[in-house]
Amino acid sequence: MTRTKIDYGIDLGTTNSAISRIENGEATIKKTDTLKDTIPSCVYINKKKAIQVGDSAYNALGREKLFAMQSWSREGDNSFIEFKRTMGTDKKYITSNLGKEFNSEELSAEVLKTLKSFIKDENVNAVVITVPAAFGNNQKEATREAAKLAGFNHIELLQEPVAAAMAYGLDSKKKDGFWLVFDFGGGTFDAAILKVEDGIMNVVDTEGDNYLGGKNLDLAIVDEIILPYIKENYEINSILADDNKKQILRDAMKLFAETAKIEMSFKDEANILSDLGVIKGEDDNGEEFELDITVTQSDMERALGPIFQKAIDICKKLLERKNLKGSSLDSLILVGGPTFSPVVRKMLEQQICKPDTSVDPMTVVSKGAALYASTVEISDQIKEQTRDKSKIQIEIGHEASTVELEEFVTLKILTDKTEGTIPEKVLAEITRSDKAWSSGKVEINEIGEVIETQLIEGKTNSFEIILFDDKGNVLESEPKEFTVIQGSKIGSATLAYNFGIEIKKRESGKIVFETLKNLEKNKSIPAVGTRNGLRTQKQIRPGMESDFIKIPIYEGEHEAEGTRAIHNNHVTDIIISGAELPALLPQNSDVDLTVNVDRSEQITVTVYFPYLDFSYEANVERTISTISTSWLSNEIRKAKGSIEELKDEGVSTDKVQKAETEIADLEKKFENNKNDVDSKQEVLTNLRKTLKTIDELSETTEWPKLEEELKDEFYRLEKANKDFGNEDSTQVVNQLKNQLEEVLKTQDIKIGKHLFSEISSLFVQLTLVYQLINFIRQHNQNFGSYHWKDSNRARQLLNEGLQQIGENPTTKDLHPIVIDLINLLPNDEKPSGDDSVLVG
Structure with a gap:
């Protein structure tokens, strides 16, 4: 059958996945090989080197986790799950049976291939795949890569809450009002507010956590219910003292926890039982482990409540941001297997509103993806390949x-x-x-x-x-x-993050995150963002790869504007060197930036240089996220130091105490799992949020420092003007003095920083020629201590500079000489400051 629309939708989940297609106008779940709606997102490589996916793989996973307790070693793993949480990272999954490494995209591709195999009547080469709304660009591009590996030629991505809302909206009689999608999956959580008018759905705002999901619930049951039972009945001190053994024990017990979690979604009481010999391994006294635990709903509330509360707090924050209350909602839509839990349903009803349980949380995303797919034209390439022109x-x-x-x-x-x-x-x-x-x-x-x-x-x-x-x-x-x-009708999906760049602010000299106009969070996509009037800090010589400008691209969360760029999610760096430019680009040249985000959130960047009338275009490709353990450890240490500085400066608010507690919890989690990629990603994501709070608190102590700096800088300017100024500069200095007096009265930090920049700029203008003279003399006197790229050329330039100094030079005479000298220095010997970043 020739299709004009994609029609196929896949929910690629952390723990379970499903495929749907449009049949006779209906979104229909395609049954698995075991006649179920979903398959476990689990991959197993057996001893015959064959790859298995789904139920058989999940059963093998259980056997492996329990068998690992026998030798207390995780070497020789051949079954893998929850790799969605490490998409876009450098995490490697090593299989002993096949003797090779898989990355997350390759494992996800195996799940996608298996889902595709359930379609027996036609070849599937176009698909809509859902992703969490909180997924960053790297994770989305990794998902696209997995789909390509699985043989799909046309791939569209759709945010999971949007897919769920589309499936819900088709059957719902509610065609107006505000809807909240509560999407608690196996490894991620998303919340989305939609405004519905006459059946047309528009996403208003989203929020989420890529490291909050069913996995966290399972581990909470392990830590709060199963491990306390084992501690009470067995001697395991040596196991708990060994991080590796403790993790193996938790992994094995997680299987029992997941079973209990599912049972307790539909029962008031459940038993966690294991037959003698099923759990491999012994305690410190050589006794085999055996479980016999009765779990009640009150036990589940105690274990799961804090995890679910994190998700509910995200929803509350989202509602507050839009000036909404639970009573303002017309629908609260549940998505994801964990939302079957009576614990979360009760908490939602108490804290937000009663959930609507009319849709199946396990299949609503896949069905919604198929419905959306029925609205998307298949690419011309695929149409041409499948035409029967007779x-x-x-x-x-x-x-x-x-x-x-x-x-x-x-x-x-x-x-x-x-x-x-x-x-x-x-x-x-x-x-x-x-x-x-x-x-x-x-x-x-x-x-x-x-x-x-x-x-x-x-x-x-x-x-x-x-x-x-x-x-x-x-x-x-x-x-x-x-x-x-x-x-x-879905109006359109929206940007889950502020999309922007790292720039050096003219006023303050700080390196900060700046959102591109029209690419703010919640803007409808497709969208085009622009930033004009950027400037280069140095000249770029044609053909020289060592000369370059750098445009670091970031995704920022709510209120990211003006924060330190490193506290946001780095997407990629656009590097443009002299090798790409047709002619010399002078220092301080204008740069105009255009960023296009298409319907599927693929990104294209165009950089225009008016001086050259030249455009450079680049696609934002998939990058691998790598987090150094030592670097993350140092970032945690610096965050603790920032907390101590705040306390030393007398800031002791509830926010400081909360931030201190958050840092302590993150440090503990990091120490327990410092070599686990998933855990490091989770720690870094949450550390960035806390660091933004610390920066906000630091600003409360900023005025006394800024006041002192303003006075010192102005006194310095007055002296320079006395020594080197003229009537024109004196007039400007007097104007700045009046502005300074006003700022000292109002204590306005923002205006104060701008004024500081103006004072400093005038000081530099008055004294630049003397700074250039000092630079040339210093580098001449210490010529042999620098690692010049071309020492003969450096000597020639210095001699030329010394000659100019003897002839009463101007800034215009010396500045080109100094720039050329700086370009002859290795990067680590150049004057401080990244001059490749654009100034805005």
């Missing part, structure tokens, strides 16, 4: 989803795509799948004809097209069907 080719034009009860459909014959004979007169008849409506026979041609179709309210309407000649004979044609969703 049949009459037609083009169908229509809105894929609508809130109206009729839809205008255009039909036209594609003569250039048809190799068979086309009769002089061709008639088309469109029939709705329920046979209750038909267009009758309408003549069509290569120009096109418009036909008004009637839709069933609140349904995915499926239509069949049949072509006839003037004698009533049926003509072979394709495509033969299309669908129109009536009653709900």
Whole structure:
């Protein structure tokens, strides 16, 4: 069957995955090989080197985790799960049976291949894959890479909460108001607020945590219920004292915890039981482990409550940000297996509002992805590959989803795509799948004809097209069907982050994150962001790879503007060297930046240089996130130091105490799992959030320092003006003095920083020639201590500079000489400051 739309949707989950497609106008889950709706997102390489995915792999995972306790060694793992949480990182999964390493994308590709194999009646080469709203660009690009490895040629990404809302909205009688999607998956959590008007859904805001999900719930059951039981009944001090053994024990017990969690979603009480000999390994006294624990709902509330509370707090923060309350919501939609838990449903009802349980949390994302896929045109490349040109080719034009009860459909014959004979007169008849409506026979041609179709309210309407000649004979044609969703419509997905760049601020000299205009969080996509008026700090010589400018691109969360760039999620660096430029780009040249984010959140960057009338274009490719253990340890140490500085300066608010507690908890988590990529990513993500709070608190102590710096800088300027100034500079100094007096009264930090920059700038202008003279003299006197790239050229420049100094030089005379000298120095000997970053 020739398809014009993608039609296939995949929920690629941390613990479970599913595939759906549109059949007869309905989003239908395709059953797995074991006739289930989902498969475990688990991969196993058996002893025959064959790759297994799904239930058999998950069973093997259980055996391996329990067997690891026998030798207390994790070497020889061949089963893997939860690799979605390490997408886009350098994490390697080593299999002893195959003798090779897998990355997260390769393992995810195996899951995607298996899902694709459940489709027996056609080849699937186009798909919509859902991703968490909180996924960063690196993780999205890693998902795209996994899909390519699985053989998909056309890949669209869709945020999971949007997919869930689309599936919910089609069946729901609620067509207006605010909806909150509470998406608690196996490894990630997303919350999204949608505003719905007459069935048209628009995403208002999103928030999430890529390291909060069912995995955290399982480990909480291990730590709060299972391990206390084992401590009480067995001697395990030596195991707990060894980080490796402790982790092996927790991994093995996590399997029992997950089973208990699922059972307790539907029962008031459950037993965690193990037969003698099932759990391999012994305690310190040589006794084999055995579990016999009765778990109640109160036990689950105690263990799971704090984890679920983190997700609920994210929702509260999101609602508060939009000036909404739980009572303002018309629907609270549950997504993800963990939301079956009575614990979270009770907490949500108490703290936000009663959840709507009308949709299946396990399949709603996959079905929503298929519905969305039915609105997305297959790429022209795939269309051409699948055309049967012996049949009459037609083009169908229509809105894929609508809130109206009729839809205008255009039909036209594609003569250039048809190799068979086309009769002089061709008639088309469109029939709705329920046979209750038909267009009758309408003549069509290569120009096109418009036909008004009637839709069933609140349904995915499926239509069949049949072509006839003037004698009533049926003509072979394709495509033969299309669908129109009536009653709900996704306005568009939105950016989950502020998309921006790292720049050096002119006023303060600080390196900060700046959001690009039109790429702010919650902007509808596709979107185009711009930043004009950037400046280079140095000249870029053509053909010189050592000369370059750098545009670091970041994703920032809510209120990221003006924060230190390193506290945000680094996407990539756009590097443009002299090798890419057609001519010399002088220092202080203008740079205009344009960033395009398409519907599937693929990013293209265009950099325009007005001086050269030249544009450089680059696609943002997948990058690997690598976190050095020693670097992260040092960042935690510096954060602790910042807390102590705040306390020393007398700042002792609740926020300081909260930040101190957060840092202590992160340090503990890091120490327990310092070599685990997933844990390091989680620690870094949460550390950045706390560091932003510390920066905000630091600003409260900033004025006394700034006041002193302003006075000192102005006194320095007055002295320089007395020594080197003129009437014009004296007039400017007097103006600055008046501004200084006003700032000292108002204590406005922002204006004070800007004024400091103006004072410093004037000081530099007055004294620059003397700074340049000092630079030349210093480097001449210490010539032999520098590692010049070309010592002969350096000597020639210094001699030229010394000659100019003897002739009463101006800044214009000496500045080019100093710039050339700096370019002859290795990077670590250049004057401090990254001069490759643009100034804004």
